[in-house]
Structures are given as C-alpha cells and as structure tokens.
Amino acid sequence: MEKVFGLLGHPVGHSMSPLIHNNAFLKLGIEARYHAFDVKPEFVKEAIDGIRALNISGCNVTVPHKIAVMDFLDEINDEALQIGAVNTIVNKDGKLIGYNTDGRGYVKSLLDETEEDIREKSVLIIGAGGGARGVVTALLRHGVGNIEFTNRTIEKTIPLVKLAKEFHVPSATIEKEVAEENLINYDVIINTTSVGMSPNIHHSPLSLKLLKTDTIVSDLIYNPLETKLLQEAKERGGKTVNGIGMFVNQAALSFEHWTGVKPDITQMKKNVLQQLG
Numbered sequence: 281m282e283k284v285f286g287l288l289g290h291p292v293g294h295s296m297s298p299l300i301h302n303n304a305f306l307k308l309g310i311e312a313r314y315h316a317f318d319v320k321p322e323f324v325k326e327a328i329d330g331i332r333a334l335n336i337s338g339c340n341v342t343v344p345h346k347i348a349v350m351d352f353l354d355e356i357n358d359e360a361l362q363i364g365a366v367n368t369i370v371n372k373d374g375k376l377i378g379y380n381t382d383g384r385g386y387v388k389s390l391l392d393e394t395e396e397d398i399r400e401k402s403v404l405i406i407g408a409g410g411g412a413r414g415v416v417t418a419l420l421r422h423g424v425g426n427i428e429f430t431n432r433t434i435e436k437t438i439p440l441v442k443l444a445k446e447f448h449v450p451s452a453t454i455e456k457e458v459a460e461e462n463l464i465n466y467d468v469i470i471n472t473t474s475v476g477m478s479p480n481i482h483h484s485p486l487s488l489k490l491l492k493t494d495t496i497v498s499d500l501i502y503n504p505l506e507t508k509l510l511q512e513a514k515e516r517g518g519k520t521v522n523g524i525g526m527f528v529n530q531a532a533l534s535f536e537h538w539t540g541v542k543p544d545i546t547q548m549k550k551n552v553l554q555q556l557g
C-alpha cells in the first residue's frame with residue numbers, strides 16, 4: 281500500500297519539500313506520497329494524533345511547530361533534545377520518534393561545498409534563534425576550534441554560549457560592531473537570521489568591509505540564492521556557501537530516516553533551482 285509522508289507547518293504554501301521528496305520517491309520506485317499539511321498552532325496535538333490515527337509513515341516539521349510538537353511525541357533522540365527542536369518525525373510501528381536533521385544537513389553542505397576541515401576553525405554565528413541553535417549544535421558535535429555569537433538581541437545568545445561550554449569549546453558573545461572590526465579573527469561566518477531574505481534582498485546582517493579573502497561566508501537563506509551578504513563576500517574574494525545545500529541535505533537525512541535509502545542530493549538541488557527559476 282502507498283505510504284504517506286507529510287510536512288506540518290503554517291504556512292506551507294511555498295514549501296519545496298513536497299517537490300523534492302515526491303521526486304525522490306518516484307526516482308527510487310518507492311510507493312509513497314508526500315503532502316504539505318497547513319496546521320494552525322492550536323491544532324498541533326490533533327495533527328500528531330492524526331499521524332497515529334491515519335498511520336502516516338513520517339513527517340517533517342517546520343516553522344512554527346518545531347518546538348511545540350516535542351510535547352506529543354513518544355521519544356526524542358539526543359541530538360534533537362540538545363537542539364531543543366524537532367524537524368523530522370518517524371512513525372516506527374505506531375511509536376512516534378522525533379529527530380532534527382537541520383544542523384547536520386547544514387554541516388554536511390558546508391563540508392561538501394568547501395572541502396575544508398573546519399575542526400580547528402574559528403566561527404562567527406549571526407543570530408540566536410531556532411536556526412542558529414540547530415547549526416551551532418551540529419558544529420559543536422562535529423568539532424570547531426572556537427565559536428562567537430552576535431545577535432540583535434544580545435541576551436538571546438546566552439543559551440548558545442552555555443551549549444558551547446558543555447562541549448568545552450571556547451566561546452563568546454560580541455557586539456556586531458566589534459565583530460565587524462575584527463573579521464580577521466574568523467575562518468567561517470554564518471548568517472542564521474532572516475536578514476536579506478526575499479523580499480528584503482537589499483539588507484545585510486553584517487558589514488564585510490574588513491573580510492579576509494580566505495574566510496568562508498555562509499547564509500542559511502536560499503531565496504535569493506545569493507544574498508547581499510554573500511554578494512559582498514564574493515566581491516571581497518571570500519568563498520561563499522548559500523542555503524540550498526542545507527535545505528536539500530536536511531531533507532535527504534529525513535528521507536533516510538524514513539526509508540533507509542539515501543536520495544540523490546544533486547537531483548534535489550536541481551528541482552529546487554528549477555522551481556526558484
């Protein structure tokens with residue numbers, strides 16, 4: 281019988297997850313369908329009960345439900361607990377297990393696209409929301425040399441500094457202006473905020489005037505593909521990594537949790553690029 285997978289989010293109209301997962305099912309000859317479910321925040325519990333009642337095989341979870349779903353699952357794996365959010369649910373014989381593939385997806389795309397070893401590297405994270413939490417957890421689990429945080433609301437970085445301490449990785453919170461004056465200190469700069477996302481494409485979260493040319497500048501945003509931050513980095517000779525790799529890699533890791541099969545990431549990227557035009 282055809283299996284059913286889905287996305288729980290609100291809104292979900294522009295999501296490209298159905299496109300890439302349905303394509304991967306088709307290519308691999310897996311009898312399954314992936315559907316985006318628009319779930320209002322007051323119905324999160326009912327949606328999770330619905331997975332059980334309808335025997336849906338697995339789901340992705342996106343904004344704004346990644347934290348809320350945690351209360352209604354049967355088990356949450358260690359990494360998702362550490363991140364404090366779930367983006368993937370697996371229905372294992374009626375038991376719902378939560379995972380988080382966002383951070384690992386990001387680190388895989390960073391390593392694949394730069395072919396650099398980031399283990400002793402010094403990293404600057406811009407932002408301190410859910411996106412930052414996933415990326416920082418995965419970077420710490422992978423191993424980085426040093427990690428610093430800057431955010432519009434500076435107090436929000438406190439949990440990230442605490443997390444770095446748990447991994448015995450030196451860390452600090454700094455003002456944006458101080459980071460901008462000291463860009464020479466960083467090997468990798470990662471924007472996890474929504475600043476620069478379409479339609480606000482002329483905004484940038486950080487001035488890169490003092491960027492050194494071998495610094496990697498990366499943005500979780502993939503619409504537009506090249507944000508103002510990445511454009512400036514390129515102009516200054518820096519290497520850039522856009523958000524498409526994270527999007528398809530987190531999807532591929534979810535797909536693997538559900539089916540045990542690795543989908544074709546290059547094909548997934550092509551689907552997204554085609555859709556973006």
Ligand code: ATR
Nearest residue numbers: 407408409410411412431432433436472473474475
């Ligand atoms: P996500 O789950 O996508 O990370 P989030 O948890 O709402 O979303 O976090 C959004 C991040 O983008 C935060 O770091 C936020 O800064 P604040 O903590 O000060 O809110 C940052 N952000 C969003 N809009 C911003 C803006 N216009 N200028 C600077 N930072 C912004």
